[in-house]
Structures are given as C-alpha cells and as structure tokens.
Amino acid sequence: MAQQPWSQRFEGSLHPAIALFNASIGFDIALIEYDITGSQAHAQMLAHTGIIAPQEAEAIVRGLEQIRQEHRNGTFQPGVEAEDVHFAVERRLTELIGDTGKKLHTGRSRNDQVGTDIRLYLRDRIDRIQAHLRQFQSVLVNLAETHVETLIPGYTHLQRAQPLSLAHHLLAYVEMAQRDWERLRDVRRRVNLSPLGCGALAGTTFPIDRHYSAELLGFEGLYANSLDGVSDRDFAIEFMAAASLIAVHLSRLSEEVILWASEEFRFVTLKDTCATGSSIMPQKKNPDVPELVRGKAGRVFGHLQGLLVMMKGLPLAYNKDLQEDKEAIFDGVNTVTACLQAMTILFEEGLEFRPARLNSAVAEDFSNATDVADYLAAKGVPFREAYNIVGTVVKVCLSQGKLLKDLTLDEWQAIHPQFAADIYEAIAPRQVVAARNSYGGTGFEQVRQALERTRSLLSQDS
Template identity: 65%
Template sequence: MRGPGRFDQPLDPLVAAFNASIGFDRELLPYDLAGSRAHVRMLTKVGLVTPQEGELLLGGLDRIEQEWQEGQFNPGVDQEDIHSAVENHLTQQLGAVGKKLHTARSRNDQVATDLRLYTLDHSGRIIGHLTTLMGVLLALAQKHVETLIPAYTHLQRAQPVSLAHHWLAYFEMFDRDRARLTDCIERMNILPLGSGALAGTTLPIDRAYTAALLGFRAPCENSLDGVSDRDFVVELLSALSLIMAHLSRLSEELILWSSREFGFIQLTDRCATGSSLMPQKKNPDVPELIRGKSGRVYGHLMGMLTVLKSLPLAYNKDLQEDKEPLFDTVRTVETCLEIMTLFLTEGFTLDTARLAQAVEEDYSNATDAADYLVRKGLPFREAYYIVGALVRSSLANGKLLKDLSLREWQTFHPLFEADIYEAISPKQVVSARNSYGGTGFAQVREALARAQARLG
C-alpha cells in the first residue's frame, strides 16, 4: 500500500497490476468485513474509538456489504487488495472517522485473519459435503449386504466380497478425511489479529476479546509467527489432497465397472456423455473429470510448499501466492464431493445379474478350498500347495473348481468330501469370513450399525 507520505512518484501501471491481488482476494470480502466489525468493537471497548465512532464504522461496514451484494461495490486494480478497498471506501463515506478503522492493525495480521476465517468456514462446509457423501455410501451399503462382487488385488480377481463391504471401505476413507479436517480446524482456529505488521502494537488492545467475538479459541502466541504462518493452509491443502485421492480411487473403480469388460454398472443418461464420432458410446466423464482434477489439487499443495520453503520471518509478498491455489482447491474439492454424491445417487444402475455371474466364473474360492483342508487338520502351507496344484490342473482342463467331480478333488487329497461344494459356493465363501472387520454378512451388518452411529 502506498501513500503520499513516503512516495512522490506514481507506481508504474505494469507494477501496479502485477502487485495487486484484488482480482482474486475479493473472495475474502465477507471475512474481511467480519474481522473489521470485531476489530471496531474491540477498539470501542478499549476506548481507542468512541461509541459514536464505533457505530458509524459498523454502519459503514454494513453498507459496504450491502453494496457488494447489490453489485455496486466493485473495486479495481487501483485499490490493490480487498482490505485497502474496504478501508478507502469507508473513508469516502465517513471521512476522518473511516481512517480510524485501521488503528492497531496491519494488512499483514488482517489478511492472516481473513484467511483463517475463510479456511475455518470452508473446512466446515467440506465436512458437511463429506457427511452427505458418506450417507449416500451408507445407504448403498444397506441395500447390498448380500450382493456379491469380485474383489481384486493387483487388478486380478482375488476373493468375492459383499458389495456393502466394498462401499463401506470408502465410507472409512471419507470418515478419516472428516477427522483430518477436524484436526486441522483445531490448529487453524487461532487469531493473528493484533500481531500488527510483525511485532504487535503499543496501543492497549484486547486480543482475547477480538478472538472471542470471531469465534477463535485464542489469539496467537507470537506476533512474528502470527503474520507469517501458513501451516494451516498447507495442512488444509494436504487434507483436501487426500480427499481427492479417495474420490479418484472411487472414480477409477466406477470407470472400470462401467466398461464392457467389467459390466458391473450401466451409466444413466443423467450423468453420462456421448462421443462426437461413435454413436454407440456412453462415456463416464463425471468420474474421469474427478480423477483428473486430483492432479490439479496435488499441484496446488506442492506449489504452496514451494512458496514457503525458504521464506525468512516475517511477512513477505510471496505469501500473496497462498490465495489462488487455496481458493481453487476449495472450489474443486467442494464441487467434486457434490458431483460424486450426485453420481452415486443417480449416475448408474447396478447389473446384479452380471455381478452374480462374475463371482461364479473364476478361482477366487481357492483360498476357501485351502481353509477347508486347514479345518480338517492340514497345515495351511501344505493345503495352499495342494489347492495351487488343483487350480493348475483345472486351468489345464478348462474347468472351474465347482465343476470338478468329487473323485477329482480326492485325487489331490482324500480329506476332500462332498461338503466341499458348499464350502466354495460364493455365498458361503463370503458369509464365512466372519472375523471382525471382515466381509461376512453378520460382520457387515454390525459394521453398518457402527457406521450409522458415527455418521449420526
């Protein structure tokens, strides 16, 4: 910010445009006004402005907010940033009284406060979006406890599981995301205002009062750290990057499931697009875009870490680069959470017949054949090799395990009896995995009840 006291030549227009943040930090206006209102009330309390001046300042801030909402307050590059724009506009309205708004504060502690108010607000909103998405996943799981789906390792069919168990795996991921954001909120909920430019102020301010007015749990302990700390931005970007990782993993599975090779889901017209050339195509653009946007969010995290990596104390103009990546990340994550919620709700239909077929057409019940022998006293590793040889033989003869005759089973070991067919049936394979946290139907129903309690 420049004034006639120190400078006698105008700023070069190119430098002015390069230096200004008004093009993007206007997103902070509601938080800047909230911080200014609290600051005015504190100044009034300690006697740095009179009650009458305080009322004039608060009324002026309310008018600026109304003008903003009505599209009448549109500051340009000449205002440099939203904080200066508010102060200048207030001074135009109130004259000398408007100049008292900036008493006992700097733009350094002001923007740090605005940014924390922004991150606190949007962290809460994102927790709300996560909770809604988790509710959709839980509803899907409740409908499909006994629907079976092949589960994979190395993208090779491994063992059948309850589809509810699969949905609940993503429920767990997003629940961890909620916990991470809650943890971030604890550390970002600290008030920098009152730190001044870097060293505090000589004026008799009451920082605890300002913190209470704005809902912060405490003022920051160190003024140098207060104006220069952006750890909370990095933490939030990191937590949001993990949300995007989880959304991207879910997107990848939905993309695979919608392909003809898998055929587990059919895309609805509501959430799919077509090809400009191939009339038969129905493309999963929604999950593909979510998957692609994860890279955008990761890039913002790395960019912010790079900005911070060699900054000396205290405030440096480099920190102006914290806002655009933060704002874009928050918008991207909020949009992706909303669109994934929509996609899970009405973007596809499940092909249950194809799923039922899929769990019958492979060797994912081989482990259960080995466990069958273990229950009859055979050491697991010995049972493992016996069933491995049995699978190799079955592949050579073009048969599935369920199609082998009892004599063929007993060729590999006499402990195999007629009940082997029930033991390797898909429903039994899933139902039998009744260890805590497993895919057994009883365990899944208990997990659903626990998940419902956590969601509530």
C-alpha cells in the same frame, strides 16, 4: 491511478504494469465478507479498550455493513486501482463515513488483517466440506444397505482375488471419508487461532485486547508470538494436505467406476444424468464425472506442492510471496467441493449396479481357491501344505478348462482324501463371503454390524 495509503513515502507513481502485477483484488475479493466481519470485530475492540469512541465504532460497523450489502447486490466492484480487498473496503468506508473510517486501521497491520481474513474464510469452508463429506458418506451407506448380499469380485494387483459383499466394498470408501472428516476437524483447530493484533510483525503500542476481538470472531485461541502470527501458513498447507487426501480417495473410487462401467466389466450402468456421448461414435456413453474427478485431483496436489515450495525459503516475518497462498487455497477449496458434490450425485442418481452380472462374475474364476486351502486346514492339514495342494487343484482345472465347482468328488478325492461332499458348499461364492466373519471382514453379519456402527457415527456431529 488513485493514491495508495502507503504512497506518501514515494515520489513517483507505480508503473501500470507493476500495479497490475502487484494487485490481488482480482482474487482476494472472495474474502470481502470475512474482511468486513474481521474489521467490525476490530472496531468493536478499539471501542472496548477506549482507543476510539463508542460512537465511532458504531459508525464504522454500520458503514462496513453497508459495504457488505453493496457487495451482495453488486454495486461495490472495486478495480485494480484498489490493489486489494482490504484497501478497497477501507477506502469505501471513508467515503461513506468520512475521517472516522480512517481510524479503523489503528492497532492493526494489513499483515495480521490478511491472516485473519484467510482463517475466517478457511474455517467456514472446512465446515462446508465436512458437511459435503457427510452427505457423500450417507449416499454410500444408503447404497450399501441395498447391496449387503450383492457379491462383487475383489481384486489385488487388479487380479481376481476373493469375492466380497458389494456393501463392504462401498463401506471402505465411507471409512476413507471418515478419516478425511476427522483430519479436517483437526486442521480446523489450528486454523481457528487469531493473529489479529499481531501487527506487521511486532505487535502494537496501542492497549488492544486481542482476546476480546478473538472471542467476537469465534476463534478458540490466539497466536502467542506476533512474528509467527503474521507469517504462519502451516494451517493452509495442512488443509491442502487434507484436501489432497480427499482427492486421492475420490480419484481411487473414480477409477473403479470407470472400470466398472466398461464393456469388459459391465458392473454398473451409467445413467444419462451423469454421462455424455461421443461426437462421432453414437454407441458410446462416457464416464465424464469420474474422469474429471480423477483429473482434478492433480490440481489439488499441485496446490499443496506450490504452498510447500512457496514457504520453504521465507525468512520471518511477512513476505509478499504469501499473496500466492490465496489462489491455491481458493481453488483447492472449490475443486474439492465440486468433486465431492459430483461424486455424491453420481452415486445417488447417476449409476446403477448390475447385481446379476456381479453375482455371475464371482462364479467365473478361482477367487474361491483360498477357501479350499482353509477347508483342508480346518480338517487338520497344515495350511502351507494345503496351499500347495490347492495349487495342484487349480493346475488340474486349468489343464481341463474347468472351474473348481466343476470338479467331480472323485477328482477332488484323487487329489487329497480329506475332500468330501461338503467341499461344494464351502466354495460357493455366497458361502465364501459369509464365512469371512472376522471383525471388519466381508461376511454379511459383519457388514450389517458395520452399517449399524456407521449409521451411528454419521448421526453424530463430532
């Protein structure tokens, strides 16, 4: 195995199996572009402060850019002998420009280098995930605009509760996604702090300018304590917590789609672009996309738990345990991104709501019972008394195999004299929905106002 930069301290060679166990190049190669960008800024800072000559910094920056291109065209593929992406890049740089390449690591440790790379990576990925959230929201809003007056049963305890505007139901997930977007914005602020220049744990004796390199890399601030700078992974845990909530929301929506697509509900039809069949049952169309999203949520939660457990017992400062953060972050990013993309496609082109079935569904139950109580309360009957009266009404209907709409006016008035002919309009599903016109409610007027607010919100970048 090739000699490592740290190996002069040792007399023997690392056992091949331990070398493989120790290496992270198999996964941290994903950081190569960010490692190169961070190293270029570090070299420029070294020249800015006079630690290396300007021409040396120029040679380093050019060499690093060549490595970037080699990586992009597939000719730079370091193996296990490189140990990690940072050594791999430094070794290749020295091959390209000679001993000047060995000056790159002046005033820097692999500890602050790793911390810088992972923050640059995560900052970029947060921006991308926020963009995917906006696309997902836009698709739901577009769908909601076509279904303002489509009714859907609303549930509590998975029991029919009250009818809703389908648009109102969809906009609930837009609101969840907005909180997700805002959480990522907040996390990004704490991701966007530079640890570069913190050294191994105590800073450096060289007259570096951490503010200069941070500005070059677009960081909004610096870690004020070198120990904290190289050992902090709060930002990674915060990101994974935010990613977990995204997964929660997508999984909840997935569960609803799975129910809606079942023969028992028949609220949606899955299109062939987003469904598969059975290997032995030709009649089946399976909701693979929402099922996979529901399943993958557990992976994201696991990464959050893994990061928390990894960090809980680490003394200051850097420990090799922190190598385990990368695979969790990488997979968390990739999983949430893939789930967002898949659900966006599903709602844009992979399913179709069935308005006739939905509208008939809200007429098949007692979800308008609360409106009977409200009807009586509006006529001066105390609500709790009205509530009990409606319980009696429902009991009568059940005993006769009727719905509320099937009762005659005589039957209504036999239960309470305040019932009049206008009770039928009050309990019509469309009126039941329209009447709920309080702010944030499902009334059609409120839903249209919510759509306007949401459209305005999505047009903003922050």
